[in-house]
Amino acid sequence: MKAKAFSKTYGRRRVLELPELELAEGRITAVIGPNGSGKSTLAKVLAGIERADEKRPILPGVSVGYLAQKSFPFRMSTEKNILTNGNDPARAAALMKALSIDALAGQSAKKLSGGETARMALCRILMNRYDLLILDEPTTAMDMESTLAAEELIRETCHETGCAVLLITHSISQARRIADRVLVLQQGELIEQGECQAVLSAPGKEETRRFLDFYGL
Amino acid sequence: MGSSIRKAIELILSADPELLNILSTTGKVCVTSSILALVIGVPIGILLGAERFPGRRVLLVLNRTLIGMPPVVCGLLFYMLFSGVGPFRRLHLLFTVKLMIIAQVVLITPIIVGVMETFVADTAPALRETTRGLGFGRLKEYRLLINECLYSIFSAYLLSFARAIAEVGAVAMVGGAIAWKTNVMTTAIMMYTNRGSFTLGIALGLILLTLSLLVNVVLSLMQGRLNR
Numbered sequence: 001m002k003a004k005a006f007s008k009t010y011g012r013r014r015v016l017e018l019p020e021l022e023l024a025e026g027r028i029t030a031v032i033g034p035n036g037s038g039k040s041t042l043a044k045v046l047a048g049i050e051r052a053d054e055k056r057p058i059l060p061g062v063s064v065g066y067l068a069q070k071s072f073p074f075r076m077s078t079e080k081n082i083l084t085n086g087n088d089p090a091r092a093a094a095l096m097k098a099l100s101i102d103a104l105a106g107q108s109a110k111k112l113s114g115g116e117t118a119r120m121a122l123c124r125i126l127m128n129r130y131d132l133l134i135l136d137e138p139t140t141a142m143d144m145e146s147t148l149a150a151e152e153l154i155r156e157t158c159h160e161t162g163c164a165v166l167l168i169t170h171s172i173s174q175a176r177r178i179a180d181r182v183l184v185l186q187q188g189e190l191i192e193q194g195e196c197q198a199v200l201s202a203p204g205k206e207e208t209r210r211f212l213d214f215y216g217l
Numbered sequence: 218m219g220s221s222i223r224k225a226i227e228l229i230l231s232a233d234p235e236l237l238n239i240l241s242t243t244g245k246v247c248v249t250s251s252i253l254a255l256v257i258g259v260p261i262g263i264l265l266g267a268e269r270f271p272g273r274r275v276l277l278v279l280n281r282t283l284i285g286m287p288p289v290v291c292g293l294l295f296y297m298l299f300s301g302v303g304p305f306r307r308l309h310l311l312f313t314v315k316l317m318i319i320a321q322v323v324l325i326t327p328i329i330v331g332v333m334e335t336f337v338a339d340t341a342p343a344l345r346e347t348t349r350g351l352g353f354g355r356l357k358e359y360r361l362l363i364n365e366c367l368y369s370i371f372s373a374y375l376l377s378f379a380r381a382i383a384e385v386g387a388v389a390m391v392g393g394a395i396a397w398k399t400n401v402m403t404t405a406i407m408m409y410t411n412r413g414s415f416t417l418g419i420a421l422g423l424i425l426l427t428l429s430l431l432v433n434v435v436l437s438l439m440q441g442r443l444n445r
Contacts, residue, residue: 049349066350072343075365084361085351125351134350 001025001131001164003059006052008041008188016041016188023132023164028155030167030179030196034211037185039168040069043136046166065130069137069168071121073109078120081109086127095123098153099146114141122150129161136168151178172215176200184208225420235396236420243401245314246388247381250321254377258326259370262333267341267362277334283327292390295320299391312393317401320387325377332373333366340365368440375436382429 001023008016016038023029031039044050047066052058074081082092096102099119109120118141139147155178158165169175175182175196182199184192192199192208203209228236297303299311310316348358385403392399394408402421409418
């Protein structure tokens with residue numbers, strides 16, 4: 001699927017200007033870049049949470065699921081939260097088990113810790129099928145064990161449903177572990193894109209090299 | 218003082234008819250007005266908190282002004298509207314329980330709107346980002362938002378009931394504090410104190426405090442359950 005070229009401006013500050021993007025179905029595309037590079041804005045515009053300057057749909061006819069950086073737990077149990085996005089208790093149970101929150105099924109979601117809330121939110125978004133799944137730093141609040149389980153679940157969902165996944169991440173090692181393709185953003189511009197291993201091992205642009213060097217890779 | 222309190226307790230225990238009449242009028246005015254204000258104020262507060270539309274800021278300023286409106290000003294306004302020279306004189310509502318309820322609703326509704334607006338304005342953006350990200354429609358979004366608001370609705374009701382039961386200025390002006398007809402606890406306390414008859418005033422004061430305490434305890438328990 002192709003996302004049309006768009007720009008996003010807040011006040012007088014243009015925070016994002018991107019060319020047409022190709023998002024491959026059944027593949028995971030990681031978006032990396034320093035703070036303020038426009039990663040989350042890209043996610044929000046593609047998800048339709050925020051409007052692009054062009055005021056037209058960027059992905060017409062594409063169903064998009066979006067997991068925000070800070071997930072909102074609804075005032076109900078963990079299990080009911082997950083079931084708000086699809087009435088399939090067996091699938092909900094399987095997802096909760098995969099992310100080790102099955103013991104918290106009956107607990108109020110408002111009382112979950114940050115990491116548990118992040119796992120609940122990932123289960124919730126994975127209950128439904130979307131053409132494009134946008135995950136904005138889904139594992140930031142999780143410990144390493146949960147992060148690896150979440151990555152496995154994202155990979156499985158992507159391959160089984162054939163949806164395109166756009167993963168916003170700060171972690172280069174996560175991109176390396178899970179992503180097929182990578183987009184590198186800097187100051188609101190796409191500076192490099194390509195196959196993940198190729199870009200991370202041998203970046204073609206000086207800015208990408210500097211960014212990766214900064215992260216010690 | 219001690220003998221007045223003893224006599225007041227005796228009056229309560231003997232179920233004095235005048236006391237019962239005042240209690241019944243107070244209950245009618247406070248419960249009806251606070252429920253009506255809740256029914257009107259909650260949707261308005263949610264809309265003002267959740268939506269952005271032209272004129273919203275003006276409405277918010279207007280509501281904040283109404284929250285601070287002195288009850289006697291509200292009473293005066295209704296007195297003028299419904300008195301013999303007012304535009305609504307033919308409705309014959311002055312010095313009736315109905316007009317006391319209407320005046321209370323006007324006083325209480327802005328409080329409920331304010332409480333709801335503050336809570337929803339704080340909650341709605343994060344909730345909306347999540348519901349839109351999940352692809353939920355507006356109806357489901359609002360159902361979930363209202364579910365988030367239950368605790369605040371009880372808080373708003375608690376505040377509005379407390380204001381209604383303690384209010385004296387407006388109900389005294391539009392009700393006239395007529396014995397056996399429009400006398401509520403606060404107006405009766407004022408009336409009997411002015412007459413130098415402290416016993417009934419103290420009895421009513423004790424009941425008012427006890428009622429206020431009971432309502433607060435019950436609502437706090439309910440809030441605790443909702444917050445679980």
